[in-house]
Amino acid sequence: MRLILMGPPGAGKGTQAQVVADHFGIPAISTGDIFRANVSQGSELGVEAQRFMDAGEYVPDEITNRMVRNRIDEKDAEPGFLLDGYPRTLAQVEELDGMIKFTGHALDAAVVLTVDPEELVARLLQRAESSGRSDDTEEVIRRRQEVYTEQTEPLIGVYRDRGILVEVDGMGTVDEVTKRIFEALDVIPE
Numbered sequence: 445m446r447l448i449l450m451g452p453p454g455a456g457k458g459t460q461a462q463v464v465a466d467h468f469g470i471p472a473i474s475t476g477d478i479f480r481a482n483v484s485q486g487s488e489l490g491v492e493a494q495r496f497m498d499a500g501e502y503v504p505d506e507i508t509n510r511m512v513r514n515r516i517d518e519k520d521a522e523p524g525f526l527l528d529g530y531p532r533t534l535a536q537v538e539e540l541d542g543m544i545k546f547t548g549h550a551l552d553a554a555v556v557l558t559v560d561p562e563e564l565v566a567r568l569l570q571r572a573e574s575s576g577r578s579d580d581t582e583e584v585i586r587r588r589q590e591v592y593t594e595q596t597e598p599l600i601g602v603y604r605d606r607g608i609l610v611e612v613d614g615m616g617t618v619d620e621v622t623k624r625i626f627e628a629l630d631v632i633p634e
């Protein structure tokens with residue numbers, strides 16, 4: 445099972461990724477989490493990534509692609525994986541195509557969570573109260589939304605054209621959204 449989970453900042457990707465991945469017995473690979481882990485370790489990658497994340501910009505494709513390639517090469521990802529927050533640009537789509545082709549498999553589905561814009565900001569501002577995330581300020585949240593609209597929204601059409609897009613309503617409680625994701629993926633064999 446090879447899945448990607450997409451959606452604007454605050455749509456619930458990170459929240460849903462682990463539950464879905466656990467269900468299928470595959471690792472949830474979150475580019476945001478890997479970047480944040482590197483930032484807290486003070487690694488070279490973390491230092492490089494932090495200035496982009498703090499500004500609400502995407503980390504350059506070259507850095508992100510290399511990081512995902514290394515992660516997917518790990519043994520636990522052999523049976524499959526769920527990518528949370530990757531790909532986010534057309535260049536990343538192409539890179540992922542290459543990685544998946546190399547495994548001799550195909551991408552099973554691209555799940556996109558849709559949430560009203562006002563709800564997205566409300567969720568992230570609420571998270572800001574406890575997360576300590578430097579990119580959860582109102583100004584940076586707005587910039588993250590713009591970047592998503594410019595660079596990531598076009599990817600929805602790409603996966604729709606390939607016939608693997610699964611659109612899920614991300615409004616409502618976490619459990620309601622999880623249930624909808626499983627219903628939508630029900631057609632895909634485990």
Ligand code: B4P
Binds near residue numbers: 529
């Ligand atoms: P991410 O960590 O992916 O940040 P995100 O888009 O905000 O998603 P996240 O998973 O954290 O939030 P979620 O929607 O689950 O990326 C952070 C940064 O890393 C990017 O801005 C970029 O700089 C960099 N980056 C990451 N991937 C990259 C890539 N591929 N290329 C380049 N750069 C990259 O949840 C948000 C909040 O909503 C949470 O508090 C959650 O509890 C809450 N929530 C979730 N579901 C809810 C529900 N149903 N009801 C109420 N609240 C809910």
